[in-house]
Amino acid sequence: MHKEKPELSFKELFTAKPVRQILKFLSSMQLGIILLLLLAVISVLATLREHNTAIQSIYRSWWYLGIMAFTALNLLLCTVRRVKPLTRQALYPQKEQSAEAIARMPVKEKVVLAENLPAEKVLALVADAFHRSGLKTEITTGTHGKTVFAQKGVLGFFGSLLSHTGLLIILVGAMYGALTGFELQGGGIAGDRISVPDGNFAVRIMDVWMEYEEDPTVRPRVYSDVSVTEGGREIADGVIAINQPLRFAGNTIYHTTFRYVSDVIMHNVSTGETSMHRVWDRDHLGLDSKGLHIHFLAFFPNFATNEEGVPYSKNYLPENPVLAGIVYDEKEKPQSHVYLYLNDPVTFSTADGEIEVTLTGFQNAVVYTITRNLGRPILVTGALMFVLGLYLSFFLHPRRFWALYDQEQAAVLIGGRSYRSRLMLEQELEQVVKEITRREDE
Amino acid sequence: MTGYLEVSPLGLAVENILFTIAAVAYLLSTAGYLFYIFGKKKLGPWASYLLRFSFLLHTAFLVTRTINAGRIPLVGHFEFGNVFIWACVLFYLWLEWRLQGRDYSVGAFLTPLVVLYLAYLTVAPHLITKINISRAHKPLQPVLQSNWLQIHVSASVLGYACFTLAFAVAIMWLLKTWLHNKAFARNLPEPLILEEYMYRASGIGFLFQSIMIITGAIWADTSWGRYWGWDPKEVWALITWFVFAVYLHARFTRGWRGMRTVMLVIVGWVAMVFTWVGVAWLLTGIHSFG
Numbered sequence A: 001m002h003k004e005k006p007e008l009s010f011k012e013l014f015t016a017k018p019v020r021q022i023l024k025f026l027s028s029m030q031l032g033i034i035l036l037l038l039l040a041v042i043s044v045l046a047t048l049r050e051h052n053t054a055i056q057s058i059y060r061s062w063w064y065l066g067i068m069a070f071t072a073l074n075l076l077l078c079t080v081r082r083v084k085p086l087t088r089q090a091l092y093p094q095k096e097q098s099a100e101a102i103a104r105m106p107v108k109e110k111v112v113l114a115e116n117l118p119a120e121k122v123l124a125l126v127a128d129a130f131h132r133s134g135l136k137t138e139i140t141t142g143t144h145g146k147t148v149f150a151q152k153g154v155l156g157f158f159g160s161l162l163s164h165t166g167l168l169i170i171l172v173g174a175m176y177g178a179l180t181g182f183e184l185q186g187g188g189i190a191g192d193r194i195s196v197p198d199g200n201f202a203v204r205i206m207d208v209w210m211e212y213e214e215d216p217t218v219r220p221r222v223y224s225d226v227s228v229t230e231g232g233r234e235i236a237d238g239v240i241a242i243n244q245p246l247r248f249a250g251n252t253i254y255h256t257t258f259r260y261v262s263d264v265i266m267h268n269v270s271t272g273e274t275s276m277h278r279v280w281d282r283d284h285l286g287l288d289s290k291g292l293h294i295h296f297l298a299f300f301p302n303f304a305t306n307e308e309g310v311p312y313s314k315n316y317l318p319e320n321p322v323l324a325g326i327v328y329d330e331k332e333k334p335q336s337h338v339y340l341y342l343n344d345p346v347t348f349s350t351a352d353g354e355i356e357v358t359l360t361g362f363q364n365a366v367v368y369t370i371t372r373n374l375g376r377p378i379l380v381t382g383a384l385m386f387v388l389g390l391y392l393s394f395f396l397h398p399r400r401f402w403a404l405y406d407q408e409q410a411a412v413l414i415g416g417r418s419y420r421s422r423l424m425l426e427q428e429l430e431q432v433v434k435e436i437t438r439r440e441d442e
Numbered sequence B: 001m002t003g004y005l006e007v008s009p010l011g012l013a014v015e016n017i018l019f020t021i022a023a024v025a026y027l028l029s030t031a032g033y034l035f036y037i038f039g040k041k042k043l044g045p046w047a048s049y050l051l052r053f054s055f056l057l058h059t060a061f062l063v064t065r066t067i068n069a070g071r072i073p074l075v076g077h078f079e080f081g082n083v084f085i086w087a088c089v090l091f092y093l094w095l096e097w098r099l100q101g102r103d104y105s106v107g108a109f110l111t112p113l114v115v116l117y118l119a120y121l122t123v124a125p126h127l128i129t130k131i132n133i134s135r136a137h138k139p140l141q142p143v144l145q146s147n148w149l150q151i152h153v154s155a156s157v158l159g160y161a162c163f164t165l166a167f168a169v170a171i172m173w174l175l176k177t178w179l180h181n182k183a184f185a186r187n188l189p190e191p192l193i194l195e196e197y198m199y200r201a202s203g204i205g206f207l208f209q210s211i212m213i214i215t216g217a218i219w220a221d222t223s224w225g226r227y228w229g230w231d232p233k234e235v236w237a238l239i240t241w242f243v244f245a246v247y248l249h250a251r252f253t254r255g256w257r258g259m260r261t262v263m264l265v266i267v268g269w270v271a272m273v274f275t276w277v278g279v280a281w282l283l284t285g286i287h288s289f290g
């Protein structure tokens, strides 16, 4: 097969001098350290800001995200660059070493034997001692004669590769999720329908109910039964509560909080006109055509006032429901407090005559956060890889030992190298030497 | 609305007594370790016995608290702090077991930190009005009733304990190098050995810190509808994580040794303590229950 050769191959492009230098800089750990420190410092400064929104704006700013992206690029390049050398180092170790090389190793020991035994026998004994310490052992024959080669924790070499790849996958997942997702707040009472145009579906609230805790002062759990439809066809249904979202096709409906919705009837005594209103906290209710209105502030399921006259709810049991608010005139000047007890009308004289306002009932409403996050499976995969990589990095310590037998001195020369922990290497060697001397005595 | 659990007077008394004795025993074993480091070598094993005894009492306290509260004590400053202290001692005792009685000097630096954390839980609220650490038994709010909470908090406790150990060793390193010709410093391990302790403790701490951040994100995703919201506690956990990431890379790939790495570990520990203490009293956020 013949292929037309491009003017500059991919490989050549990346080995051309200036490009190579830029790539080297971009993939360097120096840059990595600077970027990570920069992220840490900016994050510190951001959290010391006064206002939450100001803080949030930093993390959404182009330059903060830019530094993150730059760190990700740095991480990607340096991970890619490490693949080949790491694989070589992990899978193709040099199994034989000269006596001089062993003498230069960070950890070494010379075990002089009591009598001069045949090399075969000594090396077999040494190999067995390593084997007993849990290392993989083999005896190779090369230019320096026979060498015992023992190693453990090879997977540890790949720990950082795996954790970096996992981290990159997490970043990809977060980006993908942000680009393809949406977030929306909405809610209602039983019977309401929330339409979600971004997701092309609608949520119908079938039922809402509350389960009180044994201790009624503890915030109760609120459940709601919903049915999700797409073009009139039901695509999902289930019960939603706190920590119990409904998930379908990458979408999630979370219970965010609950509210009380009051049924209020307004009756004009002079004209006999009656109207019904559904009132949420903070809603306004106009009393006359001039602008007199009630601003409702809070609903108390079990109303009481403390010694200073401040209203509060004794607990969540609906034993003394009260809807409280303040009456304002047309100039937004507060006139008086209003406390609507259940089925106990309060009368106001207004420009339009006597108006009776009555709280006739109340219902539980739910507030949802509805989101789509298609990045979730990617995030989970990345997180698992990341944690597994960290585990390999910090719990498996790749270590290697080489041993030669010096027939003239009747001495075993052992040297070791580790990828991380020198202390562990020393302890292990100590143990192996002990084992060799013990076995030799037998 | 109060929201407290009712606890039997007996249960409460047992819990408080166990806590007090454990605290006093920690204090005494700290004294033992300090005597050890200042030359009374014979006291080493005794300090260690006392620490193990204190640890048992502290364990008994946590068990009593679990029974009294009817759940694992992982929420609120007081409970978190106790489990955190318990984990610090656990890791240190593990190190002592690995050393098989050859050296007790790390204990002389770890136990004062334990005492410092205890003082924060018990004395600081009396001195600083802004700090308000309640010992009351509270039931779990619905949002906290999740298995992820247990994994998340356990991971953070273990991570913080490792970082505390790394910090204790960092201080040892500083004293060893500054006072190298004093008798006191001669009782400390060689700087290279200390650096290795610091490295291993930080590495394992980093693993737990990562698990903490990830499980926290999963938990936030199921209860708040977002996995990351840049709230101060989250950001400070991330800052701590960044600092230790810098340390691990600087040591591992750039071959940094000595002072620079010790400083990074100290900064990382400060960030960790701020995540726990500072965020709660100086910054505000959704995490205010922790």
Ligand code: HEM
Residues within 6 Å of the ligand: A027, A028, A029, A030, A031, A032, A033, A036, A071, A074, A075, A078, A082, A086, A157, A159, A160, A161, A163, A164, A167, A390, A393, A420, B203, B242, B245, B248, B249, B252, B253
């Ligand atoms: C916050 C993000 C990062 C995390 C969590 C992370 C995690 C890790 C871990 C756990 C190790 C093993 C370290 C050890 O054994 O002490 C490691 C090694 C390494 N990291 Fe990172 N890393 C991050 C960012 C970076 C960046 C931005 C670079 C880019 C230059 C980088 C380059 C390296 C290199 C070259 C190694 C040594 C790899 C080896 O030969 O095994 N890391 N990283």
